[in-house]
Amino acid sequence: xxxxxxxxxxxxxxxxxxxxxxxxxxxxxxxxxxxxxxxxxxxxxxxxxxxxxxxxxxxxxxxxxxxxxxxxxxxxxxxxxxxxxxxxxxxxxxxxxxxxxxxxxxxxxxxxxxxxxxxxxxxxxxxxxxxxxxxxxxxxxxxxxxxxxxxxxxxxxxxxxxxxxxxxxxxxxxxxxxxxxxxxxxxxxxxxxxxxxxxxxxxxxxxxxxxxxxxxxxxxxxxxxxxxxxxxxxxxx
Numbered sequence: 001x002x003x004x005x006x007x008x009x010x011x012x013x014x015x016x017x018x019x020x021x022x023x024x025x026x027x028x029x030x031x032x033x034x035x036x037x038x039x040x041x042x043x044x045x046x047x048x049x050x051x052x053x054x055x056x057x058x059x060x061x062x063x064x065x066x067x068x069x070x071x072x073x074x075x076x077x078x079x080x081x082x083x084x085x086x087x088x089x090x091x092x093x094x095x096x097x098x099x100x101x102x103x104x105x106x107x108x109x110x111x112x113x114x115x116x117x118x119x120x121x122x123x124x125x126x127x128x129x130x131x132x133x134x135x136x137x138x139x140x141x142x143x144x145x146x147x148x149x150x151x152x153x154x155x156x157x158x159x160x161x162x163x164x165x166x167x168x169x170x171x172x173x174x175x176x177x178x179x180x181x182x183x184x185x186x187x188x189x190x191x192x193x194x195x196x197x198x199x200x201x202x203x204x205x206x207x208x209x210x211x212x213x214x215x216x217x218x219x220x221x222x223x224x225x226x227x228x229x230x231x232x233x234x235x236x237x
Contacts, residue, residue: 021204028093028211032100033218039104044111053112069165075102076216083209092208099212103219114226118233125226132225133218136188140195147196150189157186177231180224187221 043049075098082095114121140147161183168175194214202210 017204018199021202021207021210022198024207025198025202025210025214028096028207029214032096032211032215035097035100036104036107036215036219039101040107040111043104043108044115049108049112050115051112052109053116056109057113069169072102072106075099080209080212083212084206087205089208092206096208096212096215099216103215107219107223110223110226114230118230121226121229121233125222125229128225129218129222132184132188132221133191136191137195140192140199145196146200147189147192148200150193154186154190154193161186177228180227180231183224184221184228187217187224190217190220193217 040049079095079099079102082098083092084095086092086095111122114125164175164179191214194210194217198210198214
């Protein structure tokens with residue numbers, strides 16, 4: 001068997017530390033995804049998702065969604081700081097948990113809209129996202145390419161995308177399906193970048209932080225895949 005990051009040939013030392021870190025990271029990621037699924041299901045069954053969707057649609061206030069986005073970004077920054085910088089494993093886990101809760105709340109109105117206009121879109125979006133993430137993860141683990149070179153480009157593209165979203169909310173122009181397609185591709189590049197860092201150079205004592213970043217990229221992909229499916233369902237009516 002050819003040695004790789006999960007089956008190192010060195011008898012001791014860094015390769016085994018990296019292997020254990022990768023396994024721990026994906027355990028944290030699995031727990032985060034499961035918690036997100038459970039939280040989202042509870043919010044939908046409790047009627048919170050539908051109520052949040054109707055409130056955002058009925059308000060017609062373009063700054064309300066900007067306020068939600070701003071709060072989410074603030075919580076996301078705090079959660080990332082806790083998971084990335086604390087030496088206390090409990091604090092790192094709290095950061096990851098805080099981020100999962102924030103994602104669950106911001107996804108609630110989107111899931112509510114999907115329940116109303118395209119009931120099957122949530123499951124389809126989850127399945128498509130799973131396939132894409134699996135393919136990208138397999139590519140990152142089997143390819144000899146170090147995708148960490150994408151970091152600088154992703155920062156620039158992310159800032160441009162954020163500026164476009166804010167401008168669209170302020171000036172009222174719609175970001176069409178083409179923008180969602182670009183964001184799916186952007187999220188895919190983020191998955192490659194995050195996975196490559198997990199394999200090669202992410203600090204081995206921060207599995208919760210690594211899981212948080214990868215979870216964020218997967219959630220971003222799910223968001224825009226779902227937007228595409230909702231747009232297609234609306235256009236078909």
